[in-house]
Amino acid sequence: MSEILFIGLSLSSILLLIALGLSITYGAMGVINMAHGELVMIGAYTAVLSGIYLNINLFLALPMAFLVSALVGLALERLVIRRLYGRIIDTLLATWGVAIILQQLIRLEFGLTFFGIHIDGLGPGLQNMAVPAFLTQPFELVGLSIQPYRSFIILVTVLLTLLTWFLMYRTSMGMQVRAIMRNPQIAAACGIDVRRVSAFTFAYGSGLAGIAGVLLAGFKTVMPDMGASTVVDGFLVVVVGGVGSLLGTVLASVLLGQINGIFALLTNDILARAVVFAVVIAIILWRPRGLFAFRTR
Amino acid sequence: MNFNRRSFLKTSAVSFGAALASPSLIPGRAAAAGEIDVGVLFSQTGGLSIIEKSLADATLMAINEINAEGGVNGMMIKPIVEDGASDPKTYNEKASKLVIRDRVPTVFGSYTSASRKAVLPVFEKRNNMYFYPTYYEGFECSKNVIYTGAVPNQQLSNFIPWIVNTLGKKKFFIVGSNYIYPREMAKVSKILIEQEGAEYVADEYLELGHSEWGAMVSKIKDSGCDVVLSNVVGDSVVAFYREFKNQGITHEELPICATVTSEIEIQAMGAEFAVGSYTSFPYFQAIDTPQNKAFIERYRAFVNDPTAVTHHALESSYFQVYLWKQAVEKAGEATPDAIREAIKGQTFDAPNGKVTVDPENLHTYLTPRIARWRADGQGEIVDAYPEPIRPLPYVAYGETSDNLFCTAAGLDSSKL
Numbered sequence: 100m101s102e103i104l105f106i107g108l109s110l111s112s113i114l115l116l117i118a119l120g121l122s123i124t125y126g127a128m129g130v131i132n133m134a135h136g137e138l139v140m141i142g143a144y145t146a147v148l149s150g151i152y153l154n155i156n157l158f159l160a161l162p163m164a165f166l167v168s169a170l171v172g173l174a175l176e177r178l179v180i181r182r183l184y185g186r187i188i189d190t191l192l193a194t195w196g197v198a199i200i201l202q203q204l205i206r207l208e209f210g211l212t213f214f215g216i217h218i219d220g221l222g223p224g225l226q227n228m229a230v231p232a233f234l235t236q237p238f239e240l241v242g243l244s245i246q247p248y249r250s251f252i253i254l255v256t257v258l259l260t261l262l263t264w265f266l267m268y269r270t271s272m273g274m275q276v277r278a279i280m281r282n283p284q285i286a287a288a289c290g291i292d293v294r295r296v297s298a299f300t301f302a303y304g305s306g307l308a309g310i311a312g313v314l315l316a317g318f319k320t321v322m323p324d325m326g327a328s329t330v331v332d333g334f335l336v337v338v339v340g341g342v343g344s345l346l347g348t349v350l351a352s353v354l355l356g357q358i359n360g361i362f363a364l365l366t367n368d369i370l371a372r373a374v375v376f377a378v379v380i381a382i383i384l385w386r387p388r389g390l391f392a393f394r395t396r
Numbered sequence: 397m398n399f400n401r402r403s404f405l406k407t408s409a410v411s412f413g414a415a416l417a418s419p420s421l422i423p424g425r426a427a428a429a430g431e432i433d434v435g436v437l438f439s440q441t442g443g444l445s446i447i448e449k450s451l452a453d454a455t456l457m458a459i460n461e462i463n464a465e466g467g468v469n470g471m472m473i474k475p476i477v478e479d480g481a482s483d484p485k486t487y488n489e490k491a492s493k494l495v496i497r498d499r500v501p502t503v504f505g506s507y508t509s510a511s512r513k514a515v516l517p518v519f520e521k522r523n524n525m526y527f528y529p530t531y532y533e534g535f536e537c538s539k540n541v542i543y544t545g546a547v548p549n550q551q552l553s554n555f556i557p558w559i560v561n562t563l564g565k566k567k568f569f570i571v572g573s574n575y576i577y578p579r580e581m582a583k584v585s586k587i588l589i590e591q592e593g594a595e596y597v598a599d600e601y602l603e604l605g606h607s608e609w610g611a612m613v614s615k616i617k618d619s620g621c622d623v624v625l626s627n628v629v630g631d632s633v634v635a636f637y638r639e640f641k642n643q644g645i646t647h648e649e650l651p652i653c654a655t656v657t658s659e660i661e662i663q664a665m666g667a668e669f670a671v672g673s674y675t676s677f678p679y680f681q682a683i684d685t686p687q688n689k690a691f692i693e694r695y696r697a698f699v700n701d702p703t704a705v706t707h708h709a710l711e712s713s714y715f716q717v718y719l720w721k722q723a724v725e726k727a728g729e730a731t732p733d734a735i736r737e738a739i740k741g742q743t744f745d746a747p748n749g750k751v752t753v754d755p756e757n758l759h760t761y762l763t764p765r766i767a768r769w770r771a772d773g774q775g776e777i778v779d780a781y782p783e784p785i786r787p788l789p790y791v792a793y794g795e796t797s798d799n800l801f802c803t804a805a806g807l808d809s810s811k812l
Binding site for chain 1: 441442443445446574600601602603605606607608609610611612614615631634635638639641642643644664665666
C-alpha cells in the first residue's frame with residue numbers, strides 16, 4: 100500500500116513540478132505558454148551541457164538551469180508576450196511558434212550543423228545526464244525501501260512550492276503580482292509597474308520549468324521534443340486546479356498523480372491514462388473554472 | 397526472333413514513352429552510361445533520424461567502397477539520397493519519386509516496420525526491389541523486398557532456451573511497447589517458453605515513447621518473475637533501464653533480456669544502467685574478428701567520429717549493398733527481376749560472419765548471438781550459434797525449415 104502511494108506521490112510531484120511554473124505564467128498572467136515544455140527542455144539541456152563542459156553535478160545544474168530558463172523566459176516576455184497581453188488565443192499561437200523554433204535551435208545546434216560544426220550534447224540525438232550514484236541506490240528505512248531519486252524530486256518540489264507560496268503571499272512583490280492578476284488597470288493606477296512585475300513573474304515561472312527539466316533528465320531521455328508531451332500534463336493540472344490558484348494546482352497534481360499511480364498498478368498504464376483524462380473531463384464539466392477558482396482578469 | 401504484333405506495340409509504346417521522358421522534361425532520369433542509380437531512403441530528420449542516419453551512412457560507405465574498387469561490372473553506383481523524415485507518408489512519396497521519376501532498379505531503406513509497410517505498395521505495383529536492413533517481426537513474404545535483418549526465430553530461438561537452461565530462469569515477465577513488433581515477438585517467445593517448460597507471469601505493454609516506468613517496474617518487482625524479456629523500443633528503453641536501477645533491482649538477480657536494446661540505446665542511457673543485462677542480435681560491435689574491427693574503423697573514419705558505435709541494423713545496411721552488387725554482377729544487368737533472381741543464394745562475408753540470402757523467402761541466414769552488457773557500453777558475447785540459421789518469417793504461426801510458409805512461389809496462406 101505504501102508503495103502504491105509512493106508511486107502516486109512521485110507522479111504527483113513531477114506533475115506539480117511542471118505545473119508550478121505554468122500556474123504562474125498561465126494562471127497569474129493569462130498567457131497560454133505553449134513554449135513551457137521547451138523551457139523544461141532547455142533546463143534539461145543545460146544540465147547535459149554543464150555536465151559535459153563544466154563537469155558539474157546535478158545539484159549545481161539546478162540553479163544553472165533556473166537561470167538559463169529564466170533568461171530565455173525573460174527574452175520571450177520582452178520580445179513576444181509583452182505585445183500580446185490580454186489576447187489569450189494569440190499568445191497560444193505565438194508561443195507555439197516559439198516552441199517549434201526552440202526545438203529546432205537545439206536540433207540544428209543553433210544552425211552550426213549547416214557549417215559542419217558539431218557541439219557535443221546538442222543535435223537531434225538522445226542525450227543523458229549523469230545522476231550521482233548515491234541518488235540511484237535505494238536504501239531501507241524502517242522496513243520501507245526508499246528510492247532516493249524520486250524522494251529527491253518530491254523534496255525539491257515541496258521546497259519550490261513553499262518558496263513560491265512565500266514569494267506570492269508574503270512579499271510585497273507577490274502582493275503586486277496578485278493585484279495584477281485581479282485587475283491590471285487598477286493595479287497600474289495604484290502605482291504598480293505592471294510591465295516590470297509581469298516580466299519578473301514570467302521569468303520566475305520559466306526558471307521553475309528549467310528546474311523541472313533537470314529533474315526529468317534524471318530518468319527520461321533528453322531530446323529536442325521531450326517538452327512537447329509534458330506541457331499537456333501541465334495544462335491539465337492547472338485547469339483542473341483552477342486558474343491562478345496555487346493551492347488548487349497542488350491538490351490537482353496530487354489527485355491526478357495518485358489516480359494515475361493506482362490505476363497503473365491495478366490495471367496498466369494505458370488504461371490509467373484514460374482514467375485520468377476521464378476524471379479531468381468530469382471535473383471540468385462539474386466545475387468549469389476548476390477546483391479552486393476566483394475571478395481573474 | 398519471335399516477333400508478334402502485341403510485343404511490337406509494347407516496344408513502340410515504351411520507346412515513345414522514353415522519347416517523351418527526355419532529360420529536359422524529367423530531371424534525374426535513368427542513369428547515364430557507366431553509372432547505376434540506386435535509391436537510399438532513410439530519415440535524415442525527425443525523431444528516428446538518430447538511428448536512421450547511421451543506416452544511411454553505412455549504406456553510402458558500402459557504395460563508396462564498391463566504387464573505389466571499380467564499381468559493379470565497371471559501372472559506378474550513384475546513390476540518390478532521399479529523406480523519409482520519420483514519417484511513413486513521406487516515405488511513400490519519396491519511394492514513388494525514386495522508382496517512377498529516378499527509375500532506380502533498387503532502393504535501400506527503412507528502419508521501422510511502419511515505413512516499410514508504407515513503401516511496400518510502390519515496390520510491388522511497380523515491380524521494383526527494396527532492401528530492408530532492420531530486424532523485424534516477420535509475417536511478410538514480398539517478392540520485392542530483400543530482408544537482411546533478423547526475424548523472430550533468429551533473435552529468440554537461441555535466446556529463450558539459453559535463458560532457461562544457462563541462466564536457470566523459469567518465470568518470464570514479458571514487457572514491450574504497444575505495437576506490432578513487440579506483440580509478435582511476445583507471441584514467438586510464449587511458444588518457446590512453453591517448449592522449454594518455463595512459464596510467463598505477465599505480458600504487458602506501454603505506449604511507444606512512454607517514459608514513466610514507476611508503476612510498471614514496481615509491478616515487475618511484485619510479480620515473482622525471475623527474468624524480464626523486454627521488447628521495449630526507442631527512447632522508452634532509456635527510461636525503463638534507469639527506473640529499473642532506481643527501484644533497486646539489479647541485473648544479477650533479475651536480468652533484463654532484450655531484443656531491441658542495441659549499442660545506440662546503451663550509449664543514450666549511460667552504460668552503468670545496463671551492466672549485466674543481455675541482448676540477442678546477430679551482430680554486436682564487440683564481435684572480435686579482424687573483419688569487424690576493420691569495419692568499425694572504416695565506419696568511424698567515414699562518419700568522421702572516432703567514438704561512433706556500430707549496431708545490428710547498421711551492419712545489415714552495409715552488407716546488403718554488397719549482396720546487391722554480387723547479384724548485379726551475376727545477372728549482368730541491373731533490372732529488378734534480374735536482381736531478384738540473381739540474389740537468391742548469394743553469400744557474403746559480412747562483419748558478423750557469413751550471410752546468405754534464402755532462395756525461398758528472400759530473408760537472410762544470420763548467426764544468432766547473445767551479449768552481456770559491460771560497463772564500457774560494449775557487449776561481451778556469451779553465446780553464439782556455430783553457424784548461420786535459416787530465417788523463418790512465419791515462425792510464430794508454426795513455420796519450420798521443413799514446412800515453409802513463404803516460398804519462391806509466394807505465401808501459402810492455407811498454412812496460416
